[in-house]
Amino acid sequence: MRENVVEVQGLTRRFGAKTALDNVSLGVRPGIVFGLVGENGAGKTTFIKHLLGLLRAKTGSVRVFGLDPVRDPVGVLGRIGYLSEERDLPDWMRIHELLNYTQAFFPKWDEAYARELLETFALDSRQKIKTLSRGQRAQTGLLVALAHRPDLLLLDEPSSGLDPVVRRDILGAIIRTVADEGRTVFFSSHLLEEVERVTDDVGMIHAGRLVLNAPLDQIKASHHRLTLRFRTSQAAPPRLPGILFCEGAGLEWTVLCDGALDVLRAAAEKQGARIVEEGKPTLEEIFVARVKQTVSVRKEA
Amino acid sequence: MQIRISPQDGVPIYLQIINQVNYLVASRRLLPGEQLPPVRKLAETLVVNPNTVARAYRELETAGVLTTRRGAGVFVSEAGRPPLPQRERKRILSERIDILLSEARQMGVELEEIVELLRQREKAIDKSNMGRRSEP
Numbered sequence: 001m002r003e004n005v006v007e008v009q010g011l012t013r014r015f016g017a018k019t020a021l022d023n024v025s026l027g028v029r030p031g032i033v034f035g036l037v038g039e040n041g042a043g044k045t046t047f048i049k050h051l052l053g054l055l056r057a058k059t060g061s062v063r064v065f066g067l068d069p070v071r072d073p074v075g076v077l078g079r080i081g082y083l084s085e086e087r088d089l090p091d092w093m094r095i096h097e098l099l100n101y102t103q104a105f106f107p108k109w110d111e112a113y114a115r116e117l118l119e120t121f122a123l124d125s126r127q128k129i130k131t132l133s134r135g136q137r138a139q140t141g142l143l144v145a146l147a148h149r150p151d152l153l154l155l156d157e158p159s160s161g162l163d164p165v166v167r168r169d170i171l172g173a174i175i176r177t178v179a180d181e182g183r184t185v186f187f188s189s190h191l192l193e194e195v196e197r198v199t200d201d202v203g204m205i206h207a208g209r210l211v212l213n214a215p216l217d218q219i220k221a222s223h224h225r226l227t228l229r230f231r232t233s234q235a236a237p238p239r240l241p242g243i244l245f246c247e248g249a250g251l252e253w254t255v256l257c258d259g260a261l262d263v264l265r266a267a268a269e270k271q272g273a274r275i276v277e278e279g280k281p282t283l284e285e286i287f288v289a290r291v292k293q294t295v296s297v298r299k300e301a
Numbered sequence: 302m303q304i305r306i307s308p309q310d311g312v313p314i315y316l317q318i319i320n321q322v323n324y325l326v327a328s329r330r331l332l333p334g335e336q337l338p339p340v341r342k343l344a345e346t347l348v349v350n351p352n353t354v355a356r357a358y359r360e361l362e363t364a365g366v367l368t369t370r371r372g373a374g375v376f377v378s379e380a381g382r383p384p385l386p387q388r389e390r391k392r393i394l395s396e397r398i399d400i401l402l403s404e405a406r407q408m409g410v411e412l413e414e415i416v417e418l419l420r421q422r423e424k425a426i427d428k429s430n431m432g433r434r435s436e437p
Contacts, residue, residue: 033350171348179341179351196308198350220313277403280311 002030003066005152005184006051011060013046013208020046022208023060028186028201033178035199035216036188037287043208044188045085048156051186052082065151078106081150085157087141089129095140096125099147106148114147121169135166142173153177155187159194167194174198192284202283206291216283223286224261227254227277228268240267245289256281256289302337303330306347314349318357320393326366326377337367337375 006028013021021043028034038044049055050062053069053076062069069076089098095118103109118125121139132140138158145153153174159167171194174185189195195202202219204212212219228238230251237246242259253273257264261278268275281289304321306314325331337343340358344351358375361367368378405415 032352168348172345175344175348175351176341179344193308197306197314197348200350200352217313217315220311225311282309282311 004028005030005065006034006186007061007063007066008047008050009061011047011050011057011062013043013050013055013058019208021050024205024208024210025060026203026210026213028184030184031178031182032200033174033185033187033198034201034203035195036186036203036205037190037192037195037283038188038205039190039291042205044205045156047205048154048186048188051154052077052080079151080154081145081148081152082154083138083141083145083156083158085160087137089137089141089144091130092128094126094128095123098129098140098144099125102144102147109148111147113149114143117143117146135162138162138166139169142170146173146177149180149183151183153183153185153187155185157188157190159189159191171198192282192287196283204287204290211290212286219283219286220280222260223256223258223281224264225254225256225277225279225281225285226264226268226275227252228273229276230271230273232272238268238271238273240264244286244293252276256285302343304343304347306349315353315357315360318347318349318354319360322357322361323366331377333377333379335377337377339374 004027006026008027009025011021011024012019024047036044036047046055050057051064051069053073056070064076065079067075093101099114121143123136123139123143129137129140142158155170158170162170174187175198177183177185196216199216202212202214202216203210233250234253237248238253238255240255240257241263242257243255244258245256246253248254265275302325304318306317308314310317322331338346340351340354344354347354358367362369365378365380367375369375401415
């Protein structure tokens with residue numbers, strides 16, 4: 001098996017009193033789409049900056065293609081296509097000037113592919129970057145990130161603030177990148193529906209901590225939404241293994257659990273409840289349950 | 302090939318693809334020997350991960366619904382869809398029936414009414430399939 005494209009171990013980062021990343025470890029397998037999800041300020045951008053070598057790991061280690069991005073920026077950055085959340089492009093350049101300029105940094109720049117993308121995104125290469133719409137700006141940034149056919153496409157909140165048409169271009173770019181043998185995508189997002197569409201592996205980050213990290217299929221298979229009906233009114237929520245979230249009162253309670261269905265069924269029965277509804281929660285529901293759970297656990301602690 | 306993906310459904314996307322291809326083959330909207338779009342193309346159309354499409358195709362192939370011909374693409378098996386084991390058939394239908402029953406209950410529709418409606422729908426579907434088959 002090929003080694004992980006990204007390998008992060010025990011990464012902790014503090015800005016003053018605030019802990020931006022708290023002992024984060026994760027690996028990204030080659031040829032997959034990894035989605036890092038979390039609220040604004042959860043630590044997603046800080047994490048990505050470590051992958052790019054823009055921040056140095058003070059505690060823990062960061063390896064991209066087996067290399068330290070701070071020590072070997074050329075070896076790492078030359079193989080990454082990056083789109084930042086701010087999409088910071090030089091306003092005074094025209095698109096074709098930006099392409100010529102960027103090309104110089106990447107020996108693998110694919111001119112034909114760049115032209116194809118210009119056409120796909122319906123961009124006019126003579127246009128000044130300053131005059132581009134928000135969506136066109138994102139498309140231009142994406143074009144620059146893609147045209148050297150990077151081994152790792154790294155996108156920080158690529159869809160944020162964009163209309164559905166441009167969002168689809170971005171998802172299309174992610175899909176085409178992994179469809180090309182061996183290439184890998186890492187992106188952060190708070191749009192859970194998009195993440196659910198295109199990712200293989202999901203990492204959920206909350207307040208700097210990685211609260212869940214697993215293949216999407218595994219996450220979907222192990223989480224259940226159950227509605228329990230009791231024979232007698234209950235004063236407290238039911239106690240079930242792996243319970244993340246619970247709402248309800250009296251006779252009927254709806255819970256979100258991470259666990260095996262037969263174990264949950266047996267536990268419910270033992271407490272005098274019957275399951276009146278079984279469903280599969282969406283990634284968004286799982287995320288919200290996980291985040292709320294960490295909040296309540298912390299309050300108890 | 303008409304496939305609709307709903308990430309909000311809760312059902313994993315590869316299973317949604319499998320279920321719908323099965324349905325299309327069973328309802329003969331995909332015929333034995335008919336070619337399916339390549340993984341990459343279907344992934345782009347549905348806006349889903351190509352690895353997910355590949356997994357769905359792989360499992361459909363294991364189940365004997367699809368066959369891959371090297372260099373040519375993915376096709377519906379000539380043998381057609383092998384019958385599902387009894388238990389599996391029951392499981393798939395029970396899931397759907399449970400949804401139907403709970404919706405009917407909420408709307409206050411009696412079981413007899415549902416059975417009658419099922420009969421009506423079967424007739425309607427038969428009729429439209431007859432129409433389809435008589436097309437050239």
